[in-house]
Amino acid sequence: xxxxxxxxxxxxxxxxxxxxxxxxxxxxxxxxxxxxxxxxxxxxxxxxxxxxxxxxxxxxxxxxxxxxxxxxxxxxxxxxxxxxxxxxxxxxxxxxxxxxxxxxxxxxxxxxxxxxxxxxxxxxxxxxxxxxxxxxxxxxxxxxxxxxxxxxxxxxxxxxxxxxxxxxxxxxxxxxxxxxxxxxxxxxxxxxxxxxxxxxxxxxxxxxxxxxxxxxxxxxxxxxxxxxxxxxxxxxxxxxxxxxxxxxxxxxxxxxxxxxxxxxxxxxxxxxxxxxxxxxxxxxxxxxx
Amino acid sequence: xxxxxxxxxxxxxxxxxxxxxxxxxxxxxxxxxxxxxxxxxxxxxxxxxxxxxxxxxxxxxxxxxxxxxxxxxxxxxxxxxxxxxxxxxxxxxxxxxxxxxxxxxxxxxxxxxxxxxxxxxxxxxxxxxxxxxxxxxxxxxxxxxxxxxxxxxxxxxxxxxxxxxxxxxxxxxxxxxxxxxxxxxxxxxxxxxxxxxxxxxxxxxxxxxxxxxxxxxxxxxxxxxxxxxxxxxxxxxxxxxxxxxxxxxxxxxxxxxxxxxxxxxxxxxxxxxxxxxxxxxxxxxxxxxxxxxxxxxxxxxxxxxxxxxxxxxxxxxxxxxxxxxxxxxxxxxxxxxxxxxxxxxxxxxxxxxxx
Amino acid sequence: xxxxxxxxxxxxxxxxxxxxxxxxxxxxxxxxxxxxxxxxxxxxxxxxxxxxxxxxxxxxxxxxxxxxxxxxxxxxxxxxxxxxxxxxxxxxxxxxxxxxxxxxxxxxxxxxxxxxxxxxxxxxxxxxxxxxxxxxxxxxxxxxxxxxxxxxxxxxxxxxxxxxxxxxxxxxxxxxxxxxxxxxxxxxxxxxxxxxxxxxxxxxxxxxxxxxxxxxxxxxxxxxxxxxxxxxxxxxxxxxxx
Numbered sequence: 106x107x108x109x110x111x112x113x114x115x116x117x118x119x120x121x122x123x124x125x126x127x128x129x130x131x132x133x134x135x136x137x138x139x140x141x142x143x144x145x146x147x148x149x150x151x152x153x154x155x156x157x158x159x160x161x162x163x164x165x166x167x168x169x170x171x172x173x174x175x176x177x178x179x180x181x182x183x184x185x186x187x188x189x190x191x192x193x194x195x196x197x198x199x200x201x202x203x204x205x206x207x208x209x210x211x212x213x214x215x216x217x218x219x220x221x222x223x224x225x226x227x228x229x230x231x232x233x234x235x236x237x238x239x240x241x242x243x244x245x246x247x248x249x250x251x252x253x254x255x256x257x258x259x260x261x262x263x264x265x266x267x268x269x270x271x272x273x274x275x276x277x278x279x280x281x282x283x284x285x286x287x288x289x290x291x292x293x294x295x296x297x298x299x300x301x302x303x304x305x306x307x308x309x310x311x312x313x314x315x316x317x318x319x320x321x322x323x324x325x326x327x328x329x330x331x332x333x334x335x336x337x338x339x340x341x342x343x344x345x346x347x348x349x350x351x352x353x354x355x356x357x358x359x360x361x362x363x364x365x366x367x368x369x370x371x372x373x374x375x376x377x378x379x380x381x382x383x384x385x386x387x388x389x390x391x392x393x394x
Numbered sequence: 395x396x397x398x399x400x401x402x403x404x405x406x407x408x409x410x411x412x413x414x415x416x417x418x419x420x421x422x423x424x425x426x427x428x429x430x431x432x433x434x435x436x437x438x439x440x441x442x443x444x445x446x447x448x449x450x451x452x453x454x455x456x457x458x459x460x461x462x463x464x465x466x467x468x469x470x471x472x473x474x475x476x477x478x479x480x481x482x483x484x485x486x487x488x489x490x491x492x493x494x495x496x497x498x499x500x501x502x503x504x505x506x507x508x509x510x511x512x513x514x515x516x517x518x519x520x521x522x523x524x525x526x527x528x529x530x531x532x533x534x535x536x537x538x539x540x541x542x543x544x545x546x547x548x549x550x551x552x553x554x555x556x557x558x559x560x561x562x563x564x565x566x567x568x569x570x571x572x573x574x575x576x577x578x579x580x581x582x583x584x585x586x587x588x589x590x591x592x593x594x595x596x597x598x599x600x601x602x603x604x605x606x607x608x609x610x611x612x613x614x615x616x617x618x619x620x621x622x623x624x625x626x627x628x629x630x631x632x633x634x635x636x637x638x639x640x641x642x643x644x645x646x647x648x649x650x651x652x653x654x655x656x657x658x659x660x661x662x663x664x665x666x667x668x669x670x671x672x673x674x675x676x677x678x679x680x681x682x683x684x685x686x687x688x689x690x691x692x693x694x695x696x697x698x699x700x701x702x703x704x705x706x707x708x709x710x711x712x713x714x715x716x717x718x719x720x721x722x723x724x725x726x727x728x729x730x731x732x733x734x735x736x737x738x739x740x741x742x743x744x745x746x747x748x749x
Numbered sequence: 750x751x752x753x754x755x756x757x758x759x760x761x762x763x764x765x766x767x768x769x770x771x772x773x774x775x776x777x778x779x780x781x782x783x784x785x786x787x788x789x790x791x792x793x794x795x796x797x798x799x800x801x802x803x804x805x806x807x808x809x810x811x812x813x814x815x816x817x818x819x820x821x822x823x824x825x826x827x828x829x830x831x832x833x834x835x836x837x838x839x840x841x842x843x844x845x846x847x848x849x850x851x852x853x854x855x856x857x858x859x860x861x862x863x864x865x866x867x868x869x870x871x872x873x874x875x876x877x878x879x880x881x882x883x884x885x886x887x888x889x890x891x892x893x894x895x896x897x898x899x900x901x902x903x904x905x906x907x908x909x910x911x912x913x914x915x916x917x918x919x920x921x922x923x924x925x926x927x928x929x930x931x932x933x934x935x936x937x938x939x940x941x942x943x944x945x946x947x948x949x950x951x952x953x954x955x956x957x958x959x960x961x962x963x964x965x966x967x968x969x970x971x972x973x974x975x976x977x978x979x980x981x982x983x984x985x986x987x988x989x990x991x
Contacts, residue, residue, distance in 0.1 A: 135533075141533050141536060141537070143540075188714065188718070191718060192718075196532075196533070197476075197478065197532050198717055198718070200478065200532070200533070200536060201670065201674070201713065201717045202713065202714050202717050202718065204667045204670060204671075204710075204713055205671065205709075205710045205711065205712070205713030205714035205717070206710065206714065207664075207667060207710065208664070208667060208668075208671065208706050208707065208709055208710025208713065209707050209710035209711055209714070210710075211664075212703045212704070212706040212707045212710065213703075213707055215703055216701075216703045216704065216707075322544060322663065326540070326541060326544050329537050329540065329541065330541065332537075333534075333537060337533070364552055367544070367545060367548055368545060370541075371541050371542070371545045374537070374538065374541055375525055375538065378525040378526055378529075378534060378538060379525045382529070605853050608846075608849060608850045608853065609850065609853060611842070611846075611850065612839065612850045615839040615840075615841060615842060616837070616839055618837075619833070619837050619838070619839065620822075620850075621820070621821045621822045621825070622799070622821050622822070622825055622830065622831055622832075622833075623822075623825060623830070623850070623851050623853075623898060623899070623902050624822050624825035624826045624830075624853070624854050624902050625822055625853070626822050626823075627822065
């Protein structure tokens with residue numbers, strides 16, 4: 106029985122880690138720029154397609170993962186430069202614009218890639234035995250990778266000077282500007298990082314699930330839920346919330362009802378909004394990075 | 395058509411000032427009569443397919459009428475109250491499914507199912523809106539309504555026993571005759587759709603002129619200031635959200651017999667985003683904006699046979715460009731142009747007469 | 750007879766007490782001021798009284814009722830209205846529209862009071878600006894609009910938060926005239942102001958706050974002579990008036 110539990114935990118952590126990888130970008134952009142970027146999910150979708158094409162073209166999964174991150178980072182930079190930079194003062198405008206971006210990107214993708222479901226063979230196949238538990242090798246790889254990505258992201262924010270500048274901007278934009286932080290550099294960096302993470306998440310999603318032009322809503326929704334649960338703007342909060350949600354869904358599906366999977370997140374979100382204004386873990390709430 | 399971007403009626407004495415103007419009576423006449431002309435044009439647009447025989451025109455007309463009504467109802471919460479209700483399409487779909495279930499499953503008459511469905515929608519909207527609206531800033535509502543929309547869609551797609559699952563639900567009934575008038579034909583359904591459009595317009599028109607409507611504008615412009623002026627901000631936002639969701643559900647009840655088929659995709663957030671695009675195109679916060687936007691977006695490409703996907707790409711580009719550069723939309727541009735003409739002529743502000 | 754009674758109110762932010770055990774009464778019809786150096790807690794006190802913040806301790810009574818945790822819109826409905834520093838108005842709406850919105854209460858069902866000035870537009874001399882967007886008005890006029898809106902809601906007591914900040918001498922004189930007019934119509938006014946000159950000629954009574962505590966309370970001439978008050982102001986930029 107505990108094997109069951111262990112497997113459920115493993116699955117929950119993996120899925121939660123995936124969600125968190127998507128969500129860190131959303132919460133960071135929101136905390137620093139005040140913009141809720143609905144188009145973030147599109148980066149995940151495009152990342153998945155990039156990985157798909159890289160694999161089918163023979164470059165392999167790792168090249169695809171890297172390419173997805175770089176390409177999406179670049180795409181994020183372009184979006185920030187051209188569009189989001191101009192919406193810093195009016196946050197709801199940023200949200201509205203991101204809706205427009207969804208329409209453009211998603212429907213172009215559908216036109217170019219066609220709506221057919223795509224799949225590619227993941228780099229690892231089969232199962233491995235860990236402590237007597239049978240785990241899918243690819244899922245284990247994904248778990249390791251998301252832990253690594255999220256960990257690296259966190260370390261970047263904590264240890265590097267760029268990271269510190271980002272956190273300072275999140276806490277107090279004017280104060281940060283006064284000590285010489287270039288706000289425009291920060292917003293660009295934040296977008297690039299968040300988008301790159303989303304691209305990576307996309308490549309990982311693609312290695313496990315089917316790829317379609319419309320796959321963005323699922324990860325986007327999870328990203329939003331985590332952003333609320335973790336406290337709008339809090340990266341550590343989002344990561345913790347990710348694992349929490351992943352475990353909740355995993356255990357809920359296994360022992361309760363699989364069909365209701367997406368409902369858990371929604372319920373958690375409503376409870377959080379009703380009773381925990383600063384998120385489940387947030388103490389200071391908004392813009393704590 | 396009264397195209398007020400800020401919906402406050404002018405006091406009567408301002409009209410007296412126009413008597414001072416001697417120059418360019420034609421432009422003055424134009425500005426003065428624009429609302430009436432607008433209503434006439436709308437009447438013609440509505441009557442035209444209704445009188446004609448073309449089934450295609452009736453089909454197109456019904457579709458456009460439903461979409462315009464949806465856009466008008468979304469305008470109430472987004473344009474006047476300034477709130478992001480991403481669940482609008484979900485309530486549209488809810489209206490379709492709920493009334494279909496009531497009629498096919500419970501044997502309720504179509505006309506009774508409308509208020510019943512609206513009531514259910516109101517309860518649902520209150521439950522969803524309340525947690526989200528207690529916070530300032532629009533983000534919380536956008537998030538929670540988006541989540542609700544997605545959840546509703548997934549429910550519709552997965553609850554096979556009730557909704558027929560991803561394959562959707564067949565609708566085999568038509569509205570019963572009312573007052574001796576048959577609504578079972580395409581023409582009848584067209585009148586039903588335009589009726590709902592007119593009802594939606596009426597509701598928004600009345601709100602626009604009411605104390606409630608003015609308070610909504612205050613809430614949209616500056617929530618905190620509105621609160622300090624004595625306006626219960628949460629109550630107003632909630633009321634606007636519930637009202638517009640009820641209207642969406644009402645319009646959804648007409649969709650079911652019209653298309654004879656309901657799919658979970660109806661509740662897709664993308665439908666709501668399309669509506670937002672239409673609002674931005676036509677002009678947010680005006681009475682004519684949603685209709686102009688719908689006509690431009692749906693009518694023209696339909697007649698030119700532009701492929702669906704590219705049409706949406708263009709709409710997305712419209713949203714981006716529109717929000718950044720032309721926030722008042724087509725309707726707002728027209729008003730601005732008129733204002734400039736009449737101002738050049740030295741006339742007192744046309745708002746006095748146009749609202 | 751007191752219209753506003755603040756009883757032992759404390760407001761803490763984390764470990765810092767911005768307002769500490771403040772107790773005072775404002776009598777109906779008074780025109781009084783709240784002064785103190787930067788960071789003294791004046792705006793925090795206003796925020797607590799107007800319902801924007803809830804006090805960590807203590808109670809607030811308005812017109813005899815305990816209004817301690819009530820939200821701003823309820824207080825405004827009862828007649829206690831606060832304006833904001835720097836002229837908070839609806840920038841895209843015209844004066845006419847803004848006043849129409851603000852007068853929603855007296856004209857609504859069960860109107861409790863009429864505004865003390867019935868034709869605000871005329872009284873404040875807004876006619877020529879009536880249809881301009883409020884954001885394009887001169888600063889002084891914007892401040893007056895803020896007060897006009899507050900009056901239109903039927904307010905019986907106004908909390909004015911630094912209304913004169915950043916205004917020219919002429920605009921300040923206009924503002925003083927407006928406040929006196931409003932006061933003469935029967936509204937109790939409590940003004941937070943940094944500018945001592947502005948208050949000297951205006952108010953009958955000044956309460957001095959320093960580091961969250963009341964250090965003086967009395968007619969302006971008297972309190973500005975008090976050593977404690979002078980000392981409090983010497984620490985920051987002082988507009989010490991004789």
